[in-house]
Amino acid sequence: MANATSDTHEPVIFDNGTTSMRDLATGEAMHSRIGPWAEAQALHIVPSGLRERLSEGSVSAPLVVWDVGLGIAANALAAIQCARAVSGGSSGAARGLTLLSFERDLSPLRQALEELARFPYLAEFEGPVGELLSSREWRSSEGGCEINWRLFEGDFFSLGLESLPKPDIIFYDFYSPKTAPHLWTYKGFERLFKLSAPGATMCTYSAATWVRSALLLAGFHVGYGPMTDAKMESTVASLSRENLARPLDQRWLDRLGRSGRPWPDDWDGEDGLKRIAEILRPF
Numbered sequence: 648m649a650n651a652t653s654d655t656h657e658p659v660i661f662d663n664g665t666t667s668m669r670d671l672a673t674g675e676a677m678h679s680r681i682g683p684w685a686e687a688q689a690l691h692i693v694p695s696g697l698r699e700r701l702s703e704g705s706v707s708a709p710l711v712v713w714d715v716g717l718g719i720a721a722n723a724l725a726a727i728q729c730a731r732a733v734s735g736g737s738s739g740a741a742r743g744l745t746l747l748s749f750e751r752d753l754s755p756l757r758q759a760l761e762e763l764a765r766f767p768y769l770a771e772f773e774g775p776v777g778e779l780l781s782s783r784e785w786r787s788s789e790g791g792c793e794i795n796w797r798l799f800e801g802d803f804f805s806l807g808l809e810s811l812p813k814p815d816i817i818f819y820d821f822y823s824p825k826t827a828p829h830l831w832t833y834k835g836f837e838r839l840f841k842l843s844a845p846g847a848t849m850c851t852y853s854a855a856t857w858v859r860s861a862l863l864l865a866g867f868h869v870g871y872g873p874m875t876d877a878k879m880e881s882t883v884a885s886l887s888r889e890n891l892a893r894p895l896d897q898r899w900l901d902r903l904g905r906s907g908r909p910w911p912d913d914w915d916g917e918d919g920l921k922r923i924a925e926i927l928r929p930f
């Protein structure tokens with residue numbers, strides 16, 4: 648590969664020794680200070696129920712995961728590692744994994760591949776990531792675990808999402824609502840809601856009140872997601888309320904009523920509080 652140094656990102660080293668990439672334009676890092684791999688596990692792999700859904704031996708269709716914001720591939724590779732662990736586990740029964748990654752700027756991942764010592768989780772997957780970048784697809788059936796990983800380059804909402812396999816799980820991991828509010832809209836979430844497979848679950852690190860209200864207005868059931876050493880809360884949304892460990896409740900509704908920023912930019916606020924109360928109160 649020629650010059651793999653990114654013009655848009657630079658490495659940032661956290662106190663615990665892990666490294667992420669920082670966007671030069673906004674100064675925002677791709678990950679919190681716990682590091683890419685720990686964040687992938689805590690905020691995406693565990694709360695999405697990925698392991699459990701891959702273990703559904705009675706379902707023959709592959710599980711479809713949309714990895715929205717491939718970044719430096721921590722979430723995607725954590726999903727692949729999880730699929731291999733499930734298929735190598737005691738039951739041996741595992742669904743295949745169809746992993747669709749979306750990204751508009753591949754330069755940070757190219758740079759990370761050149762600096763494996765800083766990104767140890769990538770080392771084991773150097774071949775697959777290299778093939779994904781060059782061919783836009785990587786397939787594997789190693790150990791009986793069927794994986795099809797595809798890459799879609801471009802602005803996520805401008806891609807032909809409707810023609811793709813419907814997601815059972817979405818890792819929604821763009822830059823923050825503060826720096827990229829246009830990626831956290833009511834209309835965008837409504838589109839994702841309509842595109843999702845029955846029972847689909849979406850995980851995101853954001854716990855912003857207006858992100859949660861956008862998800863609720865779009866039709867999702869929404870719950871509190873796990874906390875980490877770096878974050879007090881995250882968010883899990885699903886088409887099925889049973890998938891939520893801790894659905895939003897009266898405490899959150901009170902918070903919405905007090906919030907200085909309750910709505911996403913593309914919601915005029917009309918009837919919003921009443922509508923959300925109607926969504927949450929029956930439970």
Ligand SMILES: C[S@@+](CC[C@H](N)C(=O)[O-])C[C@H]1O[C@@H](n2cnc3c(N)ncnc32)[C@H](O)[C@@H]1O
Pocket residue numbers: 676677678683687715716717718719720721722723749750751752801802803804820821822830
């Ligand atoms: C927080 S980082 C993702 C980290 C990643 N999930 C990981 O596991 O390493 C956000 C990513 O979203 C990408 N991105 C931002 N806006 C985008 C857009 N409109 N369409 C596709 N990707 C976008 C950025 O280039 C960046 O790589």
